[in-house]
Amino acid sequence: MSSLLHLLLKQPQSLSSLNNLVSNNGAKALSIPGLLYSRRRGLHSSPPKPPSFAIAFDIDGVILRGETPIGGSPQALRRLYYDSATAATISALKIPYVFLTNGGGVPESKRAKDLARQLGVNISPLQVIQGHTPFKQLVKRFENDLIVAVGKGEPAVVMSEYGFKNVLSIDDYASFFDNIDPLAQYKKWKEIQAVKQHASLTINPDSERVGAVFVVSDSIDWSRDIQVLCDILRTGGLPGRETAHQPPLFFASDDLAYQALFPAERLGMGAFRIALESIFNSIHPKDMEYTSYGKPHPFVFKNAENVLTQVVQSAYNNIEADGGTEPFKTLYMVGDNPSIDIKGARQAGSPWFSILTRTGVFKGEGNHTEHPADLVVDTVEEAVDYILRKEHIC
């Protein structure tokens, strides 16, 4: 390290080669005792202080609509970095921020890569908080149980990456039971899944009770999923058998609707939950028990604050030596849904400050009457502009 330092001090033009070395060697290599190097901040005898604020962005209806960036989101996000927004190190981050979405269906690492491609900035998996991200905190409880994961994308991969050992997607699970979906033959659009190929699965779904069901993302086939989930829930996890105690059921979020590509809102996971619950309660003597995560739950905002602190510690990786992070003075929540994003930030209270955009669910002229935001703007670009001006960041 000392020869490297010597080289640096003699040849400042070697900074870019150091940065490559830093990127390849991971965050720890960034700390050189007594000297801090970070991209575009150059060499400092004393480390720069992180900002006293941070931002949480909702994704759908704020940053993207479908796959397409909206509201000037790429240029807005670029302003949160030093010059090299695409640098493969979190130290390029000038303003700490996370994405706080109720969406999901893919691992956080994959979502970070997709967002980076769509928005043209480097994004760490740490900066992506999805509806199902808190499921990882339940690993210890269900680690070795048979888990059924519901939803679009790769719900079983998500759960396996969190550490659950015996996970089946509901597609795979249903395929173990002949004729469980009486409408399957009419679903021409559906690929027949070749299953029973899960070499890593240590238990047999035909005879092993489902320990828990996790609705990771939006159900694709409501009729099949409601049928199979009713079977699982009313029999204690053994479809086709006698009635038994309902296994635990978790939803990643409870959004009734969300803004996608269609001009009007689309039914979300909360709508699916209502449908399932209504049907289950009609065919079973005991009401369906479940736990929902996602915004506007206050826990989600507390968790986001903790993650933002970790983002600061990663971006300003010398911070622990400097006495740790200060609590944030302001946390901005930028969202499009008054009953999800704004209600959540308001319930979370200080230091959260809510900003409502008009690019998604909310399209009103003034403020929302039931869940008024601290600020209403047209786009996320305007929101970032407001934040940076208020915080005196040029």
Ligand SMILES: [Mg+2]
């Ligand atoms: Mg939204």
